[in-house]
Amino acid sequence: MAVAHPVPSQADTAPALSLAEPLISVRDVGKTYSTGVVALEGITFDVRPGQFVSLVGPSGCGKSTLLRIIAGLGGISEGTVLVEGLPPRESRQQRGDTGFVFQDATLMPWRDVVGNIELPLELRGVSRGERRAKALEALQTVGLTSFGRAYPRELSGGMKMRVSLARALAAGPRLLLMDEPFGALDEITRQRLNGELLTLCALAGWTVVFVTHNVFEAVFLSSRILVMSRQPGRIVASIDVDLPSPRRPELRTAAEYTRVVGQVISCLEDA
Amino acid sequence: MATSLAQAPASTGRANTRSAPDRAAAQPAGRLRQSLATAAPPVAVFILFVIAWQVFCTVLKIPHYLLPKPTDVVIAAGDKADILATALLSTFTSALIGLGLAVICGMSAALVMSQSKLVERSIYPFAILLQTIPLIAYAPLIVIWVGAGMNAVVTISFIIALFPMISNTIAGLSSTDHNLVSMFELYNANWWQRMVKLKLPAALPYIMTGLRISSGLAVIGAIIGEFIAGIGGLRGGLGYVIVSAANRLEMSYLFAAALCSSVLGLVIFIGISMVSARFLRHWHESAVQREN
Numbered sequence: 001m002a003v004a005h006p007v008p009s010q011a012d013t014a015p016a017l018s019l020a021e022p023l024i025s026v027r028d029v030g031k032t033y034s035t036g037v038v039a040l041e042g043i044t045f046d047v048r049p050g051q052f053v054s055l056v057g058p059s060g061c062g063k064s065t066l067l068r069i070i071a072g073l074g075g076i077s078e079g080t081v082l083v084e085g086l087p088p089r090e091s092r093q094q095r096g097d098t099g100f101v102f103q104d105a106t107l108m109p110w111r112d113v114v115g116n117i118e119l120p121l122e123l124r125g126v127s128r129g130e131r132r133a134k135a136l137e138a139l140q141t142v143g144l145t146s147f148g149r150a151y152p153r154e155l156s157g158g159m160k161m162r163v164s165l166a167r168a169l170a171a172g173p174r175l176l177l178m179d180e181p182f183g184a185l186d187e188i189t190r191q192r193l194n195g196e197l198l199t200l201c202a203l204a205g206w207t208v209v210f211v212t213h214n215v216f217e218a219v220f221l222s223s224r225i226l227v228m229s230r231q232p233g234r235i236v237a238s239i240d241v242d243l244p245s246p247r248r249p250e251l252r253t254a255a256e257y258t259r260v261v262g263q264v265i266s267c268l269e270d271a
Numbered sequence: 272m273a274t275s276l277a278q279a280p281a282s283t284g285r286a287n288t289r290s291a292p293d294r295a296a297a298q299p300a301g302r303l304r305q306s307l308a309t310a311a312p313p314v315a316v317f318i319l320f321v322i323a324w325q326v327f328c329t330v331l332k333i334p335h336y337l338l339p340k341p342t343d344v345v346i347a348a349g350d351k352a353d354i355l356a357t358a359l360l361s362t363f364t365s366a367l368i369g370l371g372l373a374v375i376c377g378m379s380a381a382l383v384m385s386q387s388k389l390v391e392r393s394i395y396p397f398a399i400l401l402q403t404i405p406l407i408a409y410a411p412l413i414v415i416w417v418g419a420g421m422n423a424v425v426t427i428s429f430i431i432a433l434f435p436m437i438s439n440t441i442a443g444l445s446s447t448d449h450n451l452v453s454m455f456e457l458y459n460a461n462w463w464q465r466m467v468k469l470k471l472p473a474a475l476p477y478i479m480t481g482l483r484i485s486s487g488l489a490v491i492g493a494i495i496g497e498f499i500a501g502i503g504g505l506r507g508g509l510g511y512v513i514v515s516a517a518n519r520l521e522m523s524y525l526f527a528a529a530l531c532s533s534v535l536g537l538v539i540f541i542g543i544s545m546v547s548a549r550f551l552r553h554w555h556e557s558a559v560q561r562e563n
Contacts, residue, residue, distance in 0.1 A: 073453055093459050100457045106450040109554040110472045119468070120458040151553045171458070 021085070022046035023175060023207050024070060029079035030232075031065065038232035039065050043079070045226055045235060047209060049174075052201065054210045054218035054225045056264060062233025063211045064179050070209060071100055071177050083175065096124060099173035099206075103180040105160035107152040113139065113163050114148040120171035131170075138170040139163075141200070158189035165197070169204060176206045182217065191249070194220055198247055215268070219260045220247055227267040237267040339523040344530065347523035355512065359531050362493050362508040365421055366539065369428025370489035374482065376429075377436025384437075385444040385470075395441070402434045406495065414500045423500035424493055424508065431492035432485040439481025443474025476555045479547040486543050490536040509535070 024047040031040040039062045047053050055063040068074040069081060072088030083091040083098065092098045099120075107116045114135045121131035139145055142162040152160055161181060168176055182190040194217060201208060212218050218225050219241060227237040241260055243251060251257050321341045327333070328340040335343055348355060380398070384391040406427065413430075414423045447470055455465050497510025507515075509532045516525040551557060 068453075071457055073456060092457065096459065098457065100454065102450045102454070104450060106448070106454050108451065108469070108472070110475070110551075112553070122468075123455070123458045123460045123464055153554060 023049050023051075023084060024209065025080075025082040026066075026070070027080045029066075029069070029081060030077050031062070031069070031074075032077045040069075040076075041232035041234050043233070043235055045238065047207060049207050050205065052198075052208045052210065052221055052223045054212060054222040055228060056212060056215060056218045056225055056268070057228030057233070058230050058268070059213060061228040061230035063228055066233070067177050067179050067209060067211050071098060095174075096171075097174040099168035099171050099176045101161075101164050101168055101176065101178040101181045103183050105152070105157075105164040107160060107163060109152050112149050112151050113144065113155075116152070116163060117167045117170050120167060134170045134172075135166075138166040141169060141203070142166045142196070157185050158193060161185065161193060162196075165193075165200060169200060172204075174205070174207060176201075176208045178208060178210045180211055180213070183212070183214075190217070191252075195247075195249060197221065202246065215261055215264050216252070219243075219257060219264060220252065225264055227264060236270065237264075239264060239267065336520050336522050339526055343523040344526040347521070348527035348530070351524060351527070355509075355527060355531055358507065358509045358512045358528070359535060361421075361506055362490070362497065362510065362532065363535055363539075365424045365496065365508065366428050366489045366493040366535070368425045369492055370432050370486055370539075372425070372429045373432035373436050373485055373489065377433050377481070377485070378440050378478065381437050381440030381444060382466075384441055391441065398434060398437055401430075406431065407499075410496075410499045419500050421506075424496035424510075427496035427500065428489045428492035431495075432489040435481045435484040435488065436478075439477045439484075440474060443477025444470050446477070447473040475550055476557060479543075479551065482543050483540065483547070486539045487536055490532065490539060494532055 026043055026045050029040060029043040030038070032038050043066060045053075055066060057063050065074060069076055070083060070088055072083075072090075072092045081088055084095060085091075086094065088098075107113075108119070111119075114132065117135040117138055118131045121134060126134075136145075136148065139148055142165055144159060144162055144166065147155065147159065147163075152163070155163065164181070182193055185193065198221065200206070208221075210218070210221060222241050225237075225239045225241060226235050227239065228234065229236045239260070243254075243256060243260065325341050328338060339347070380394075384394055410423075410427060413426050417423050417426050451469060451473070452465075455469050460468070493508065494510040494513070497508040498514055509528050512528040513525060513532075516522075516528060547557075
């Protein structure tokens, strides 16, 4: 399903993009802090449209830093990063194609649920009626229709995360960057949201880069897993996950699933 | 409640939404009983205190020029009700104008300072310095500069009420959630959107706290201003009433005037608390009503 573009297309100002081209292209990226600490070194990978790529690694391996770089929120010391053929910041500003989901739901406590979901559209200058309609539609997709007028403090952690997903959905991005979005949730809620996320991805046609330290989650969700080591942050392995799609909850007990999990864990131990 | 994708209810939008005020409004009798329950203990303490005061003065035969009985104060207040009312209104006006100016200038100054750490570091120390100079030192200057009377009273009230607005607004503006700031950047918000839709709402609880402190200070400032720089007569305000009553040893009248000023402070405080509750009731812990 193609996601409607809420902003007028600005393709004429940017190079044309074919499906075969990577959506994200990271080449020899390094980042060194002014303190001399090397956060990232020699990072190279591509993400093709429709892929679900997970970055897995121990805490402090720079996976969140890398995600922020792709979002255009942080600079790099060497190498190049292109998102849809442009440097991340320009890509974000010109195309408005990037969505981001943080570990906490990052909702504004002073706005109700609909007000929160509307925000990206509101910032873009979409008319009130249109953004309300889009917000309600997204709310229905995540199954929170009756909570449109509730305030974030009235919601549980899982519900807040659903609102956060609905906000990304309403914004209509092509590329969704997720920074340990389910890290703070209980196991049952997390597994259910994993399933819902995959449904949403199929529905919205998202390309996802997903940061997590949970190997099981990464294997369940991803089409490809990049394993990172720490200090300096490097990609030590790229594992294609060729498990059947769509992924069903039963997969979690299948032998092939366990095999891939074992493979990722051994890569992490070697790192 | 349906929470999974598969069970998504088909109804849309407003039909079966719920919100805190609706629930509260559904039980007006319960709310009335609750406010009575909240008000009862302090009122009881007040009544007991007044009775004890009356008994103390009567039994020990305390002369009225040392400590008037509550009945004396009430009689004095009744005798000079019109003078007190005029003075009250005059002080109220000065304090409100002073507070209004402090809010506008304080928030503007904080907004400017919050734009850059350098600007904040350069200016903020002087705001603190200004705060530490005793009023007595510059009050005569103010009278010379803006003239005696209401101008000086409003100015003094303004200066005293200014600092809490600056410091609280700055604290509020710099305490915005980091991830929300990143999110606004991600969705390409411009400066104006960041201010109006993120920074100011996030700072609101702090600003309201500042406003509550400043409101009390504005009343004190107005009365002190009238003390120092007030003109005599009917337009002198409560400060002038207090000075003249003290000079003539009319203690009952003095107590009545003091009572009026505390009522004035209380009224402004309650008004601001109501405004604050109105703004913050849905989301901030300080204003949310918990159902236990």
